[in-house]
Amino acid sequence: MSEPGALAKTTRINLLFDFYEPLLTDKQRTFLKYYxxxxxxxxxxxxxxxVSRQAVYEHIKRAETVLESCExxxxxxxxxxxxxxxxxxxxxAVVxxxxxxxxxPELEAVARGLRKALEQE
Incomplete structure (x- = not known):
């Protein structure tokens, strides 16, 4: 993946994957991880x-579609x-x-609680 915007796309797909991985098939999951x-x-x-390159491409594209649809x-x-x-x-604001x-102290505690909640997503 060397075209412009590839890093942004990779980052987005990886984030979507973190949220929606269980909704993918085993092959989609595996191929996305590798790619x-x-x-x-x-x-x-x-x-x-x-398998053929085309089969891999199709699994990846379908997985991307599933991830974007879920999002x-x-x-x-x-x-x-x-x-x-x-x-x-x-x-x-606290700083x-x-x-x-x-x-x-109360605002710092709120920030810590939010961070902890975000880590558990």
Whole structure:
């Protein structure tokens, strides 16, 4: 994957994969892992599984479609990114307060709780 935007696409697919992996078939899961996580080429995956490059390509494309479809219906990645954004804003607000401000410990505790909740998604 060397075209412009490939890194952004890889990052998005990997994030979607984290949320929706159980909804993929075993082959889709395996081929996506090899292609996007491990950076195998279509030819390398085809050789490893003794199938055609076209078969690998079709499984990957179908998996991408499933992931995007799930995201459009459920929006888990979008919600996660929104929560991350608000957490960043909260962190910035806490840093801008004087350390002796009475709200700082409580806001830091809220930020820790949000981080923990996001890690458990």
């Amino acid at each position: 996007f996580h491990d950076d195998y080429s279509l030819g390398e995956i085809a050789a490893e599984f003794e 459009s219906k459920l929006g888990l990645l979008a919600k996660h990114e929104l929560l991350q954004s608000w957490l960043t804003k909260l962190d910035q 801008s307060l004087p350390r002796e401000h009475s709200a700082v």
